Amino acid sequence: MDFSWREEDELLRDTVRRYATERLAPDYARWETEPFPRERVVELGHLGVLGMLIPPEYGGSGGRYVSFGVAAEEISRADFNVMSFLQLAGITSGLLALGSDDVKKEWLPGVASGDAVVAFALTEPGVGSDAAKLVTTARRDNGDLILSGEKASCTFAGLADACVVFARTGGPGAAGISMVLVPLDRPGVTRQVYDSVGGKLAQRGSLFFDDVRVPAANQLGAEGAGFVGAMKGFDFNRSIIALGCVGTALQSLDETIAYARERTTFGKPLAKHEGVAFPIAEHLALLHATRLVAYEALARADAGLPHTTEAAMAKWLAPKQAAEAIHSCLLFHGWSGYGNDLPFAQRHRDIIGFEIGDGTAEIMKAIIAREAFGREYAAYK
Numbered sequence: 001m002d003f004s005w006r007e008e009d010e011l012l013r014d015t016v017r018r019y020a021t022e023r024l025a026p027d028y029a030r031w032e033t034e035p036f037p038r039e040r041v042v043e044l045g046h047l048g049v050l051g052m053l054i055p056p057e058y059g060g061s062g063g064r065y066v067s068f069g070v071a072a073e074e075i076s077r078a079d080f081n082v083m084s085f086l087q088l089a090g091i092t093s094g095l096l097a098l099g100s101d102d103v104k105k106e107w108l109p110g111v112a113s114g115d116a117v118v119a120f121a122l123t124e125p126g127v128g129s130d131a132a133k134l135v136t137t138a139r140r141d142n143g144d145l146i147l148s149g150e151k152a153s154c155t156f157a158g159l160a161d162a163c164v165v166f167a168r169t170g171g172p173g174a175a176g177i178s179m180v181l182v183p184l185d186r187p188g189v190t191r192q193v194y195d196s197v198g199g200k201l202a203q204r205g206s207l208f209f210d211d212v213r214v215p216a217a218n219q220l221g222a223e224g225a226g227f228v229g230a231m232k233g234f235d236f237n238r239s240i241i242a243l244g245c246v247g248t249a250l251q252s253l254d255e256t257i258a259y260a261r262e263r264t265t266f267g268k269p270l271a272k273h274e275g276v277a278f279p280i281a282e283h284l285a286l287l288h289a290t291r292l293v294a295y296e297a298l299a300r301a302d303a304g305l306p307h308t309t310e311a312a313m314a315k316w317l318a319p320k321q322a323a324e325a326i327h328s329c330l331l332f333h334g335w336s337g338y339g340n341d342l343p344f345a346q347r348h349r350d351i352i353g354f355e356i357g358d359g360t361a362e363i364m365k366a367i368i369a370r371e372a373f374g375r376e377y378a379a380y381k
């Protein structure tokens with residue numbers, strides 16, 4: 001199948017790379033200790049990368065998934081964590097689009113412009129991979145929904161304005177789960193930000209809902225359709241995350257190739273030692289293959305074709321290959337690579353989060369196997 005870039009994608013790559021190199025890369029380490037300013041999220045909105053999947057009537061550009069992947073890859077070359085604003089805008093805008101006209105009018109333009117950050121809350125303290133067993137509830141009361149429970153490990157828990165919450169409105173299992181948009185300034189909402197190993201910009205944490213009341217019209221999609229909605233969103237989003245990981249790793253390899261041309265040991269540049277050049281060649285080959293399967297998944301999504309397998313392959317391979325490549329880059333820089341003046345250690349810590357986030361390697365392999373063998377052979381449905 002043809003999933004080559006269009007001219008518009010080349011232009012987008014150049015524009016986003018320029019912004020990311022000038023504006024994001026110099027401050028990558030800064031957001032380890034300082035909160036990412038909200039004006040910067042609005043800048044991303046102006047750049048046009050948050051509303052790429054939002055229809056023009058709601059302030060977006062209604063673009064293609066492939067183009068969204070190009071933007072994610074380029075942003076991640078400069079700051080992997082900023083990419084999360086794209087992936088969250090992408091996944092939540094698709095879910096908000098299932099909401100009422102009022103919900104769409106109120107929230108989609110803000111997501112596109114960067115004025116509103118919407119989080120995604122599926123995981124709970126007791127369930128992650130096995131999310132269909134979630135226990136947070138949303139019960140009906142006089143035209144409202146009342147939410148109770150704790151959502152764990154939410155990206156942007158500390159800074160989001162609203163959240164798509166997956167809650168039980170019916171019986172057990174996936175069919176009893178619905179999606180509800182909850183503005184996070186509602187009485188009864190509290191937040192706890194974790195001390196994460198990496199990805200500190202994302203202020204990952206728990207959201208607590210203590211009898212939080214929202215209008216029933218904030219339900220997104222049909223009652224009981226929440227789990228299916230989440231799974232549909234995951235497919236393309238996994239490729240976006242994969243391209244983010246690939247972008248960060250390719251940037252690390254570019255920097256390491258430049259260094260290996262200059263740095264000499266035993267009378268010749270590192271680049272002329274096969275012990276250095278061959279591992280770099282291997283990382284380039286494996287990342288290239290990973291990148292292609294991620295773009296293939298997105299091209300299939302654009303063509304309206306199934307892409308669950310390709311997205312799971314990309315999401316399994318990308319963080320693993322990227323973490324291994326970045327680890328090599330750190331080591332090939334010797335003592336200086338182990339310092340925080342260079343970005344390799346931070347990149348490594350940041351990427352590892354997505355060996356877990358949005359589905360672990362084991363779950364990706366379970367999905368690939370389920371699609372290959374047939375659902376009747378799946379270890380779980």
Ligand SMILES: Cc1cc2nc3c(=O)[nH]c(=O)nc-3n(C[C@H](O)[C@H](O)[C@H](O)COP(=O)(O)OP(=O)(O)OC[C@H]3O[C@@H](n4cnc5c(N)ncnc54)[C@H](O)[C@@H]3O)c2cc1C
Pocket residue numbers: 120121122123126127128129130152153154155156199204353354356357358359360361362363366379
């Ligand atoms: C950086 C980051 C960002 C995240 N952002 C979000 C977010 O925005 N919103 C959100 O809702 N969640 C988010 N999460 C949570 C994430 O989706 C879950 O952590 C993930 O789905 C795994 O769930 P768990 O941590 O509960 O692990 P568990 O499901 O308890 O699994 C523990 C381990 O057992 C393995 N395992 C589980 N079942 C099987 C099996 N059947 N076969 C083989 N191995 C198995 C897993 O692969 C894992 O290694 C994020 C997590 C991270 C780290």
